[in-house]
Amino acid sequence: MNDLAVREDNHQLADTGQQQTGNAIISVIERAATNPDVDINKMERLLDMQERIMERNAKSAFSAAMAQLQGELPTISEKGEIKVNGQVRSKYARFEDINEAVRPVMQKFGFAISFRVKTGDSHICVTGVLVHREGHSEETTIDLPADITGSKNTVQSVGSSVSYGKRYVLQALLNITTSGEDDDGNAGGAYPNDKAQAEINAHLNYAALVRDHFPTIAAIKSALADEDFSSAAEAMSEISKVEQERLWKAPSKGGIFTTEERKQMKSDEFGAAMREFLDREAE
Structure with missing residues (x-):
């Protein structure tokens, strides 16, 4: 099996796992909704968790579909x-x-x-x-x-x-x-x-x-959506420092990374993951 097939299989497995997790949360919420003794605060936390899962799944689906779309876009004739x-x-x-x-x-x-x-x-x-x-x-x-x-x-x-x-x-x-x-x-x-x-x-x-750099950017976005900072940092390292700075453009000005993704990349967790990756590469 080639690398592309492995990546596609892994992505499908990840999507299946995310869907199963989301379905499990929905089942818990449905059962809790029929229980008159349920703690309202717990219900709110469950709903918040479900919303985050749905947003993460939507981002992953967007990135995967965009990567496929890029391969089929036609050349536009200048008429x-x-x-x-x-x-x-x-x-x-x-x-x-x-x-x-x-x-x-x-x-x-x-x-x-x-x-x-x-x-x-x-x-x-x-x-x-x-x-x-x-x-x-x-x-x-x-x-x-x-x-x-x-x-x-x-x-x-x-x-x-x-x-x-x-x-x-x-x-x-x-x-x-x-x-x-x-x-x-x-x-x-x-x-x-x-x-x-x-x-x-x-x-x-x-x-x-x-x-x-779109394949790498798609990998970064997918990893960030899964909060997999190690994979995001490894993918980011494939882009030179100069081009990273050029890509670091506010979404309000047309930047490719969303406000939430930029926040994640400025987080301590992402910084630690990047340092750990660079240390491994230096060994």
């Missing part, structure tokens, strides 16, 4: 063209093409995407929310200046920035990278201004970094 004086200036993958190409794969593995848009005085905030059927979700946000290039009115400016935002948060969440990207001036926006382009490039660079 959009930006022309200046009749000459093609650059090409880009249109949002509708990206969405159409990835939707069947997302549905296959139980994912759905939605967007939230907030507008300020001079900027547009677009958040993409990736939800898995087991209940766990992750999100990333891009904050863009309103696109006031050309002769756009207010409505066109908002529409142009939303178009940018939806495209780039979708790419970031699914780790899709395309080249020669720019908004189509005829379909909702000319070239982004310098500040907007810098922020877009930063998000794309981060998405590329996540894509390059």
Whole structure:
């Protein structure tokens, strides 16, 4: 049996064990609910435990499904063209093409995407929310200046920035990278201004970094969901210190690790596990 098969079997065994534990807790709660003498405080603790188990199982299912989805994402054709004086200036993958190409794969593995848009005085905030059927979700946000290039009115400016935002948060969440990207001036926006382009490039660079290390990141997330700090530390050590720092980005700014995962990685338990692993490697 090869390494991949062993890892898949181990993951299936872990999922089965987590499901059995969750079912056992549910049975205890059901029996306790029919007992008029049950201690309310104990009942609350049981309910809290069940909630934590469900959250952990949902995170593990999300990570496993994402790893499978990554292997089946298609290459997106760059069908959009930006022309200046009749000459093609650059090409880009249109949002509708990206969405159409990835939707069947997302549905296959139980994912759905939605967007939230907030507008300020001079900027547009677009958040993409990736939800898995087991209940766990992750999100990333891009904050863009309103696109006031050309002769756009207010409505066109908002529409142009939303178009940018939806495209780039979708790419970031699914780790899709395309080249020669720019908004189509005829379909909702000319070239982004310098500040907007810098922020877009930063998000794309981060998405590329996540894509390059995604199997390791998925292993870290799965281990953290199980509170297996030793395995999480070992997986983290596969990423260089420089790239660890680049990945350490707040989830509110599009970071791959959730607030809870970041809290776990800053904990004394994780630090001790990392030191123990490094000591073993040094021997």
